[in-house]
Amino acid sequence: MEHTIIIEDLTADSFAPYGKVVDIPAGEPSKSGDGWDCWSYIQMLDVSEPIGFGLVVTKQREFTVTAMERHVSREELLLTFDKEIIQPVARCLDIDDPEEQPDPSTVKAFRIKPGQAIVIGRGVWHSPAYPAAEAARYLFAIEKKKDTFGDEMINPWVDFTGGDSVTFG
Numbered sequence: 001m002e003h004t005i006i007i008e009d010l011t012a013d014s015f016a017p018y019g020k021v022v023d024i025p026a027g028e029p030s031k032s033g034d035g036w037d038c039w040s041y042i043q044m045l046d047v048s049e050p051i052g053f054g055l056v057v058t059k060q061r062e063f064t065v066t067a068m069e070r071h072v073s074r075e076e077l078l079l080t081f082d083k084e085i086i087q088p089v090a091r092c093l094d095i096d097d098p099e100e101q102p103d104p105s106t107v108k109a110f111r112i113k114p115g116q117a118i119v120i121g122r123g124v125w126h127s128p129a130y131p132a133a134e135a136a137r138y139l140f141a142i143e144k145k146k147d148t149f150g151d152e153m154i155n156p157w158v159d160f161t162g163g164d165s166v167t168f169g
Contacts, residue, residue, distance in 0.1 A: 003104045003166045007086055010110045010118070018089040018108070018124045019075065022117035045075055045119055045141070052144035058085060058128060059135045063109075063169045068102040068125035069156035073148045076126075077141040079117035084132035087112055088168065092123030098149040104160045109168040125158075 008014055012021045022043045029037035045051070065088050072095050078087065091106035102125035111132060112118060120126055129138055160166070 001104075001162060001164045003107065003164060005107060005109055005166060005168045007109045007111050007168055010112050010116055014108075015110060015118060017091060018118075019121035020119040022077075022079070022119065024115070043117075043119060045077055047075075047143050049143045049145040051141050054140045054142075056128060056138050056140065057135060058131050058138065060131055060133075062167075063130060064165055064167045065107065065127045065160075066163075066165045067157040067159045068127045069158065070100075070102075070123050070125045071120075071142065071147050072096075072123045074143040074145065075122055076120040077117060077139075078112070078120060078129065079139045079141075080112050080114055080129075081137045081139070082114050083134065083136035084114065085112050085129040085136050085138055086110070086132055086168070087118065087129045088127045088166065089120065090125035092121075092125060095123035101158050101161045104162075104164040104166050107166045107168075 015021050020043050025039050025042055030040040031038040068090055086109050088107055088109045090102040094100055
């Protein structure tokens with residue numbers, strides 16, 4: 001079965017079930033100087049091990065997802081560089097179930113604009129991000145430790161329940 005969803009603009013409220021949003025706050029900066037403003041600690045990444053960084057070049061392709069991955073032991077930061085990206089996510093229904101599959105009925109796709117970032121919560125299902133238009137680059141950061149279930153370096157992708165797919169756009 002194919003599920004079709006709309007792409008949503010990223011807001012703290014709409015993304016809350018999946019993690020946290022990193023964006024410039026509406027309030028005054030915590031520090032400033034000649035030609036700069038700084039908002040300290042606008043978001044936190046909960047870690048106990050060193051952080052590993054990766055870089056993804058995401059290329060134009062059909063807006064269809066058939067499988068996702070999750071990290072039950074770690075949060076993951078995702079930051080786009082200079083182009084909009086679309087990040088599909090799905091709710092984790094049982095973080096303690098090693099056999100869980102992503103549920104296509106819980107998938108949402110969020111538009112992340114340059115200068116914004118997200119912290120994907122523990123257990124939240126996600127696919128690689130898609131470029132909103134042309135190829136885009138994004139950075140991810142995640143604790144460099146083995147996850148509770150599986151090994152992300154071998155094959156972390158889990159098909160949707162029922163072999164379904166999700167399209168968005």
